[in-house]
Amino acid sequence: MADRPLKELGWKTPLEAAHKPSLNQIAKTGICGIMDVISPGVPPGSDTATLALLGYDALKVYCGRGAFEAVGSSVDVLPGDVAFRCNFATVDEKLVVLDRRAGRIANEDASKLAESLQKIKLEKHLGIKFLFKNTIQHRAALVIRGPKLSTAVSGSDPERVGERVSEIKPLDESPEAKLTTEILKELMQKFHEVLKRHPVNNERVKRGLPPANIIICRGAGTIPNVKHLPEKYGINAACIAAASLIRGVCKVAGMKLIDVKGATGTPQTDFMAKAKATVQALKTNDFVLLHVKATDVASHDGNIKQKIELIEKIDSMLGYVLNNVDLDSTYLAVTADHTTSSITRNHEGDPVPIAITGPYVRCDDIEEYDERACAKGGLNRIRGVDLMPILMNLIGKTKKFGA
């Protein structure tokens, strides 16, 4: 949701340009500030950002994105498994990447392709199992299970269009890294063979769509061993998010994942369904994380107009929440997990705005929820890892340090 000032908007940010009465109401009745989700200047990933916002020291506990993505996609990740984040992508005959997202392939096509890939048998590595599952659009998760695996392996995703698929390499000298590299290479090779002659792709080419003829992978990871939120704070915690990465982090944090019909993790998500589910979830949970991916998608696409429209939809969603929870006993905090620049189309290290409203909050004189108005607020400049203790303290769930 957060961005930098844009020439196209008369040097306003999309948040500053949007019509957002509900966000402003939260700012007006609450305490505002800016927040370095990781630390000043450091662009957070969505995974490290969510870890920090849930109160974990991401710099210490983070061990790769792949495992979160898999967990969040209901792929069963066990300790010792190595998980990867995958994309369905389009390559030419020389394995040069033409589209890293295979035209943001529809879930339906991706599901059919994933089903075929899951049937593949590994020949060179007996005793090794794998799980492959598509998540949203071009996104997918791969989990490798077996003895003596390692996360010290590079992926095949060149992360840039026009470059050849990267060679998978071990990142240290261990036999585990070597073994994992070989398994991953065999899998990627077999996936490519199946995909390039798959009927779904033939059909896509006929329809003028880029074929999803390869899987590219990155972000080898395992599950971090963190104390669950219910144990850490004595709370029931739930997550309403469609993006599998966010769901994964929340599950690792011991939160319940609430499925919402129509929530897709895309700009077409059903904002109102998420609002209703949040109000419902707050009846039985002490803490509910409501996450919207849509604005980030618009930023990565550099679509400023869509970003503003999506902020306005988020605003309506929050309007429903404001109107349907008991504001005398409920705290609402609104923030972004990172700044995404519509110009660079990347996550950036600029701080995000934060506003917290609820009983006995030291509300300030800020009247608008945006990057620059909130910078003058009563919270000043905090860090992502501080947010959860602040919220838990407000609801009386923190323990005194000392006596």
Place this chain on the structure above:
Amino acid sequence: MADRPLKELGWKTPLEAAHKPSLNQIAKTGICGIMDVISPGVPPGSDTATLALLGYDALKVYCGRGAFEAVGSSVDVLPGDVAFRCNFATVDEKLVVLDRRAGRIANEDASKLAESLQKIKLEKHLGIKFLFKNTIQHRAALVIRGPKLSTAVSGSDPERVGERVSEIKPLDESPEAKLTTEILKELMQKFHEVLKRHPVNNERVKRGLPPANIIICRGAGTIPNVKHLPEKYGINAACIAAASLIRGVCKVAGMKLIDVKGATGTPQTDFMAKAKATVQALKTNDFVLLHVKATDVASHDGNIKQKIELIEKIDSMLGYVLNNVDLDSTYLAVTADHTTSSITRNHEGDPVPIAITGPYVRCDDIEEYDERACAKGGLNRIRGVDLMPILMNLIGKTKKFGA
């Protein structure tokens, strides 16, 4: 440049009292804040401050000033060498310090004296080499080279006029500290013997100047092993500074040292020559540190009027830079490496003002560059170690943490 409010200035700071249109332009078009270069209340040294401003955790990597001073004076410091920061000073016959700077001895005199000192032969410690070099005015560097040396040794500088030269002592029980103490004692003794009957000093006394009849030393240090900026951020980085301590830190950080004719590290430095060199250096470097020592010198002398004049010269220098770089593709950050009080004449722990201008910066409504105006700015309060990640993020040189 930063100071505290002064009665003499109607309780304004020198920065608040100075005429500074260019500094104000940077504040007006940019984002402002205050910065604890090390941490709140901690007075930074010039070395630890510069380490922090270059993005290093000074609390972890700092290992004494001496090595930086030596490196910055083009003295070749090798790993294992122990380096000291030295002053030419004036003592009476009982070794009581009359002037810690020998009347801020001119470079010419100091060079002649240093040449004689370098010729001295150590008698008690064979196999030990030393390098002695004068830098600016009364400042000099001493490097001791040999096996089994230690930085755990106190200096001879009492750091106060009217006190006797301090006895050099080992700071731990190790044989290395004992050996280094003995070597340093022998050197200081021999230096004093040569200096007190040196023709240059006889000449100085005739001219009514204090003789530079002793070397006092402090700040034993070695070279810290830090990742060079070019490697850390993928940038070309250059330093325009005359003070050897700053040059040393920059060299240790892997920056190119650019020599500027007329840049002296004193109030008489050629500000415009430094401005021109900066504009030139920005053509081939991603990052240029332009450092001015002069305001710090005026503060240590308690010379408020001169401090204001020097701030105004810095302002003119920055005016040239502003008028001669492409502001659509260049970021300018202006700050101080520490507050120096014109009253206590010491570095103080008050935060320093900071302003950053450039494309897509979230500019705020601050219109003046000074300690109190900037405190209301959009950066709020950051730390010195955060500045480099913030700047590197703006120029697209930071890596995302996470995915």
